[in-house]
Amino acid sequence: MKHHRLYHDLAHLWPLFSPPEEYADEAEIYLEILRSKLGPSRHSILDLGVGGGHLLSHLTVEHDATAVDISEEMLALSRRLNPTVQHHLGDMRSIRLNTRFDAVLIHDAIDYMLTEDAIVQALTTARAHLQPGGLLLVAPDWFRETYPGKHTMHWHQDYGDITLDVAEHLPDLTHDSTIVQSIFVYTLRQGERITIEEDHHTTGLFPRDTWLRLIRDAGFEVELLEVPSSEYGYGGNLFVGVLA
Numbered sequence: 598m599k600h601h602r603l604y605h606d607l608a609h610l611w612p613l614f615s616p617p618e619e620y621a622d623e624a625e626i627y628l629e630i631l632r633s634k635l636g637p638s639r640h641s642i643l644d645l646g647v648g649g650g651h652l653l654s655h656l657t658v659e660h661d662a663t664a665v666d667i668s669e670e671m672l673a674l675s676r677r678l679n680p681t682v683q684h685h686l687g688d689m690r691s692i693r694l695n696t697r698f699d700a701v702l703i704h705d706a707i708d709y710m711l712t713e714d715a716i717v718q719a720l721t722t723a724r725a726h727l728q729p730g731g732l733l734l735v736a737p738d739w740f741r742e743t744y745p746g747k748h749t750m751h752w753h754q755d756y757g758d759i760t761l762d763v764a765e766h767l768p769d770l771t772h773d774s775t776i777v778q779s780i781f782v783y784t785l786r787q788g789e790r791i792t793i794e795e796d797h798h799t800t801g802l803f804p805r806d807t808w809l810r811l812i813r814d815a816g817f818e819v820e821l822l823e824v825p826s827s828e829y830g831y832g833g834n835l836f837v838g839v840l841a
């Protein structure tokens with residue numbers, strides 16, 4: 598059983614699965630935070646786990662950016678969408694670019710950190726790429742407290758002759774589990790041709806207080822902002838940290 602196919606052999610589905618324009622409202626919130634915390638000028642942003650660069654594509658209007666992802670296929674998508682951004686293949690837990698930025702963004706890619714140690718490693722990477730006073734933005738999709746338990750999320754994207762249906766099956770949790778193993782089924786219809794693919798994703802799930810503690814221990818003054826969440830209640834969490 599192959600994992601995370603959406604970021605590898607099925608990466609061509611990503612722009613259909615979650616198109617760039619759906620990130621516009623969220624990006625506006627990020628831009629407002631960047632303006633209010635760092636001032637109105639053009640700043641440098643490092644995006645760790647850039648994926649297709651959909652969120653980032655709205656930020657480069659006002660800022661310069663560098664991006665990292667562990668998947669060559671996702672980097673290829675982001676390169677196409679964000680030609681002005683420098684892209685690097687690497688793991689957010691260990692990459693060192695020997696450059697410092699005004700802000701480090703770890704959007705939903707942070708969900709792929711499965712242990713507290715992995716989160717600490719990603720935060721250490723963020724810290725290593727910031728000056729004191731630098732800004733950290735981290736956006737896990739769920740907290741232990743907000744995870745709704747066993748359910749299936751369905752969505753449908755229509756692009757004329759092409760449609761994509763997604764069903765994501767999420768499990769109940771065992772008492773002390775910090776991981777969620779979900780199964781995606783993608784149904785792609787192109788004209789008369791229908792393709793069905795299965796994909797398995799493993800993501801981390803931690804209490805709010807664990808996040809706050811880990812971000813503080815990494816040297817940041819942190820606040821948790823509630824931003825509008827998606828239809829199914831995921832997303833909507835944004836940690837804003839300032840490196841002390």
Ligand SMILES: C[S@@+](CC[C@H](N)C(=O)[O-])C[C@H]1O[C@@H](n2cnc3c(N)ncnc32)[C@H](O)[C@@H]1O
Pocket residue numbers: 604620645646647648649650651652653665666667668671687688689690704705706707709
């Ligand atoms: C949901 S996608 C990100 C989508 C992105 N927010 C966008 O706007 O297009 C998650 C990404 O995290 C990347 N990822 C997972 N683990 C990673 C790691 N350890 N280091 C860097 N990237 C990682 C995956 O390859 C994938 O591209």
